[in-house]
Amino acid sequence: MSLEKVDVRLPLAYRLLHPRNVVLVTCVDEVGKVNVITLAWSMPVSMDPPIVAISVAPKRYSHGLIERSKEFVVNVPTMDIVKEALYCGRVSGRRRDKFKDVGLTPSPAKRVKPPIINECIAHLECKVIQQIKVGDHTLFLGEVVAAYVNEKSFVNNKYNLTITRFIYHVGEDEFVTNESRIVIPH
């Protein structure tokens, strides 16, 4: 077996931390027009208070919407809508209505203006508490003000992986999903 390691071009070093779970983040403009952006770079960063971080490049249309409204919703999609997720990550909402284009259904959220996406299984409604410029992206820290999930998909405070197939982004147009076998390493 070869133990040879190959160098990775530094701008692609992040790919060594993929596959990463894909989320669909919703946001709104000043008149309430909705948009959705696909993100691979999101993570929980605090439990109490509950805070999540998303990393969005300033050139994205969604960046300005989140910066101005200071609100966003993290929606968790499954493989049922992987095609729609890719579209929302390749096309800008600056001139298009991505919800209409791919047939996703927006519904009112509980505590923020951006909508939830009905076809997603979980939703974290967030209010921006801090934004940090990090290289060519902006890290938005959002305090979670409401969180809910499809009943059958979340059992005993954990996702039910026998019925849930998440979307993980490998790179470019490639995705992978989880298997149902749970590993408990002890």
Ligand SMILES: Cc1cc2nc3c(=O)[nH]c(=O)nc-3n(C[C@H](O)[C@H](O)[C@H](O)COP(=O)(O)O)c2cc1C
């Ligand atoms: C799988 C996938 C993951 C992506 N992850 C991110 C991300 O984490 N941050 C980001 O700024 N853009 C990310 N993008 C790119 C944006 O989703 C894409 O530029 C989108 O068209 C921006 O939409 P908007 O202009 O309507 O905001 C990703 C794209 C794909 C396909």
